[in-house]
Amino acid sequence: MAKLALIVNLIAGNGRCRKVWPDIEKRLQVAQADYRAFFTEKAGHAELLAREAAQAGYDTVVSVGGDGTLSEVVNGIYGTGATLGVIPAGSGNDFCRAFAFDLKNTDLSCDILLAGKALAVDVGAVDGRYFINVGGAGFDAEVGNMANIWGKKYFPGFAAYVASILRVLLSFSPRELTITLDGEEHRLKAWLVAVGNAQYFGGGLQVTPNADVFDRLFDVCVVGGTGKLELLRVLPRVFKGAHLDHPAVKVFRASRVTIAGPTELVSQADGEIIGHLPVEFAIADQQLQVILP
Secondary structure, eight states: EEEEEEEEEETTTTTHHHHHHHHHHHHHHEEEHHHHHEEESSTHHHHHHHHHHHHTTTTTEEEOOOOOHHHHHHHHHHOOOOOEEEEEEESSHHHEEETTTTTTOHHHHHHHHHTTTTEEEEEETTTTTEEESEEEEHHHHHHHIIIIIIIIIHHHHHHHHHHHHHHHHOOOEEEEEEETTEEEEEEEEEEEEEEEEOOOOOTOSSTTTTTTTSSOOOEEEEESOOHHHHHHHHHHHTTTTTTTSSSSSEEEEEEEEEEEOOTTOOEEEEEEEEEEEEEEEEEOSSSEEEEEO
């Protein structure tokens, strides 16, 4: 039986993780799993705990929380040889949305973990960090930044992201960008460039619905410089991934993506601000073993 290290963020999902943690632990105890729980205390702690667990010989390091916790755990174990497990207990759980996880049933997530069937999954790399969902720059990164510094203080879960969209929309406008895709340069005016390893970001926005975590390529979604009213018509379609046929939307595929433009524009990976333009995203050399349904 695999030796499990659970990296638990009890405040994830506005406290949802704290509520479901006793059920998770009970399920693991009934199954007589060989596990130990490590609890995060601050931002960045999950990465440190995950790295230490992998170095201590735990076969599988499990993220118990939301996408922020998962991203930290990925950065902690990438390159160590440890397998990644996920028990979604946050508010977004975007990575797990792409697979057959029941986001409301932690018992089933525990069963998936205990079954231990791992697949090799692509990971994105940017500025010495790794991400597993979606990176990008432009409107989406500005919204993510606004959600982190303002939205989450006043709104729960996905509502924080919606409120932040509306607030950023008041002042943001399309920018002239140069996007280089595997050496091919494109110059255009755009609201955003989303670099998708997986399909979802922002707690359920299916921005790159055809992204495949096994194909060694990003799906790159570019929303061109349409007007604000038209952007408001496009955005609701992103919830279901139905925006790709809109004239303002272009999709490319590449393993290396460089975005250059106004240096005040921030870039993001898995919802966390990583810096400003220019930025380069690349499919990381090694895949990561992840326990999936």
